[in-house]
Amino acid sequence: MELNASVSAVVTGGASGLGEATARALAAHGVRVAVFDLNAEKGEALAREIGGVFCQVNVTSESDVEAGFARARAAIGQERILVNCAGTGNAFKTASRAKEAPDQIKFFPSDAFERIIQINLIGTFRCIARSAAGMLTLDQRDGDRGVIINTASVAAQDGQMGQAAYSASKAGVVGMTLPIARDLAGEGIRVNTILPGIFNTPLLQGAPENVKAALAASVPFPKRLGQPDEFASLALEMCRNGYFNGEAVRLDGAIRMAPR
Numbered sequence: 001m002e003l004n005a006s007v008s009a010v011v012t013g014g015a016s017g018l019g020e021a022t023a024r025a026l027a028a029h030g031v032r033v034a035v036f037d038l039n040a041e042k043g044e045a046l047a048r049e050i051g052g053v054f055c056q057v058n059v060t061s062e063s064d065v066e067a068g069f070a071r072a073r074a075a076i077g078q079e080r081i082l083v084n085c086a087g088t089g090n091a092f093k094t095a096s097r098a099k100e101a102p103d104q105i106k107f108f109p110s111d112a113f114e115r116i117i118q119i120n121l122i123g124t125f126r127c128i129a130r131s132a133a134g135m136l137t138l139d140q141r142d143g144d145r146g147v148i149i150n151t152a153s154v155a156a157q158d159g160q161m162g163q164a165a166y167s168a169s170k171a172g173v174v175g176m177t178l179p180i181a182r183d184l185a186g187e188g189i190r191v192n193t194i195l196p197g198i199f200n201t202p203l204l205q206g207a208p209e210n211v212k213a214a215l216a217a218s219v220p221f222p223k224r225l226g227q228p229d230e231f232a233s234l235a236l237e238m239c240r241n242g243y244f245n246g247e248a249v250r251l252d253g254a255i256r257m258a259p260r
Helices: 017-026 040-050 060-075 111-133 163-187 209-217 228-240
Strands: 008-012 034-037 052-055 079-082 094-097 099-105 146-151 189-196 246-252
Touching: 008 017, 008 060, 008 111, 017 034, 017 040, 017 209, 017 228, 034 060, 040 052, 052 060, 052 111, 060 111, 060 209, 079 111, 094 111, 111 146, 111 163, 111 189, 163 189, 163 246, 189 228, 228 246
Parallel strands: 008 034, 008 079, 034 052, 079 146, 146 189, 189 246
Antiparallel strands: 094 099
């Protein structure tokens, strides 16, 4: 797909981190971008800066997602690109003893587990299905009717202690990539997923320098945190390369996460 001003895109979780970098990279190529996010202040500021539109969207809400796509399409037209970056995480061991009282047993609350699945997995699928339905109304251009890119995590394959919900949600994103690509192949819509490793996103920027240094040292090469624009670069290549389809690609400096 050629990236230019005739193309529209939706980026979920687009107000910061990997989503922001991707929204900026698409806009730099002339693409008209709709930023979906919960953070209205950051989202509106970014949309103004890149000449796009902001839509306040909670991906766990069917009505929010429907309204977001309606507003985006009214402003910039039917999207040919969807990049799903909205997501979050938590950390609870499945079951554990309280440090201060070993006879007290704690377990992973089911509602906390379900929340992560709702945001990371079901929220991603909700946006995919609605975007793909819109893409079906488009003509095929450069062989593509549309491109969908999802964000998983290396935790989908080597999750750490306490990441049962997060790893399950991201493994679900990886697992549905090929079936969805097959569902949409006959309509000229490609689907791929990126599995980022340890990236220098707002989640990590507040961490102490020694913590960030230790994380960077754990990466085989290059020994540093990934940069959001490196994620965006791969997302753009997935858009431009018409033979890129049905793939889940690690972007991680060859890291394999330790148990903790």
